[in-house]
Amino acid sequence: MKKLSVLSTLVAAISLLFTQAAFAACGEIVLGSAISLTGKYATNGIHAKNGYEYAIQKIKDKGGVMVDGKCYNFKVIYYDDESKGDRGATLAERLISQDKVQFMLGPYSSGMTKAIAPVTEKYQIPMVEAEGASRSLFNKGYKYLFAVLSTSEQYLASAVALAAEMAEKNGKSPSSVKVAVAVENDPFSLDVRAGVLDDSKSFNMNVVIDEQLPRDLSDMSAILTKVKLLKPDLLIVSGHSKGAATAVRQIDEQNIKVPMIALTHCEAADVTGKFGAAANDILCSTQWAETLSYKDPIFGSAAEYETDFKKAFPEYKDKKVPYQTAQASAAVYVFKDAFERAGNLDKEKVRDAIAATDLMTFYGGVKFADAGNNIAKPMVLRQIQNGEYNVVAPSAFASHKLNWPRN
């Protein structure tokens, strides 16, 4: 009996050796990433890292990256930037000059990306990032920075398009739509506001309210009273979780009837849990949702990504896979696609290939503008319908129909 088990171990060992050898035939492409594993961004930094790792394993399982007939696998050197910008920049220097990394994956958050981008730009190292949405990243003329996610001014701009669509459906011109905007006075929310105002202008809509919320907002009844008087068709509120919570509560209290209300940070404020039915039919923006009907040959559909990811990372079993993870995986996929099209490991050739990306992924389309931001993926709008977040826009990929008008 003992002999048999020894024999079987031997066989197993030999077969392992052979498979190892088969894999060893694949080369290695080293990517670098300084990412927040500790500090205030740690939660989301780890989400992003898990997204990178999952994608690397998945690509390996599907035969690796084929560059000019030879197979490669990705390997990432991670450093912890401690959620500090100066640390991030130092680590990026170290990755490039000491570890000789030729390609970078992004850190977590706009701020960290802003700190690292000048370094990758200086050394002309292509960086595909998945977690920095601020539009200030894309007006600096960076040539080596590419982002797969939608920029922050797009967060609620799709609500404007949706309002225009509904107006047309009801036989009115989009220019008849009246828009009310209330955003906090911080860089992210001001980006959101700029996007909404730009899009309202392009539809010739009338912006009847345009106000800024204070940082310690707990009462916005003054704005909502004006909403009641001026009767806008679209109300936009962006003020992190306090903005979402205050808006949902007081819209219900003051019985505000606006056909369409769109917010950011609904999930963070847990508006469904806290206010129940009061949150119904409110639109919330997100980068990605697992119910979208996007798909690709590596990860399958968005829903398959969700289930397979949970198998690989059981700690996500009881929650939804965050979009931060999905977009990190999409960034790795962009690299794979670019290497294969470049047919070369030269960083300049790869950079040009990334710039020419036109890829459909489980996360959405990826196509970069000259500035490096992704212009193929719209923001997703989910509507709270009976306490559930259901995707209603973009309509081509939506799982549910929009309830309009609200109430």
Add this chain to the structure above:
Amino acid sequence: MDQILGNIGLLFEFPVVNLKIVLDGIMVGALFALAAYGLALVWGVMNVKNLAQGDFVISGGYVSWWLVQHGFPPLLGVPVAFVVMWGIGWVIYKLVISRVIERDLFTSLLATFGLAIMMAQILNLLFGSDTQSVDLGYDVLYFFDGFIDVPIAKLIGVLMASALAAGVIIFMKSSRMGQAIRATAQDARAARVMGIDTEKVYAFTFSLNSAICGAAGAIIVMVWLVQPFYGISYSIRAFVIVTAAGLGNLPGVIAAGLGIGALEQYGAHIFGIGYQQAIAVMLLLLVLLVRLIQQRRNRQVLK
């Protein structure tokens, strides 16, 4: 500018809006008045200007919120927050405040400023930085075609605030401890000579202040929301109100509280909600200026 003119126009076009603004303002103001009254008490009795006033309010809110998370009825939060914050106030008095009473103005300001930072950070560590609120689930009453909305929860909150204020007034007027507090406020040394244990009075006063703030916070969490770093906005308003009304003038504090509530709402309507707090600070400046001019006329000999 156009927007400001438009907003003023709205006030005349829809006169009922004025009523709504005043009502909203009074409801907020009632809670500001509570916090301000506690501040006036501590200021008047022991000459400590408590910069952590707003953080006591927020802590009370979190006590109530925590109770609701653990299945207790939300209205119970107000008395429980009163009691819990009484205890916390007493501990803080013994640890910090008792050591700075006799010191100069800056020591007490610095100590309570440090306290405010500590309390906000502790709340942040305990409960996280997300905003929290308690939904009572009561109906909303509507008047004037739905223009005026009075959530029953807000009404209950204001009633509780008035009941608390009335209770404190009666207590200060008629109880032995109330008399001792007033005596100490008038002249601590004379009070000591008369056999009043001023140390006890100080501890009691500070605990009472903390408890009043706690109850106010428990009401705020039912009607608006709390966040660990919101304390400062209540502190500022409390200071404005006390500066405007003066110490030891309870009707004045209440009137100033309601007035500031209403003025802020008007400011928010006309200039935009982003300027709501700026209005409070502007009022503080204005009050100080007026006081300065008044005192100039009323020349006194330096002692």
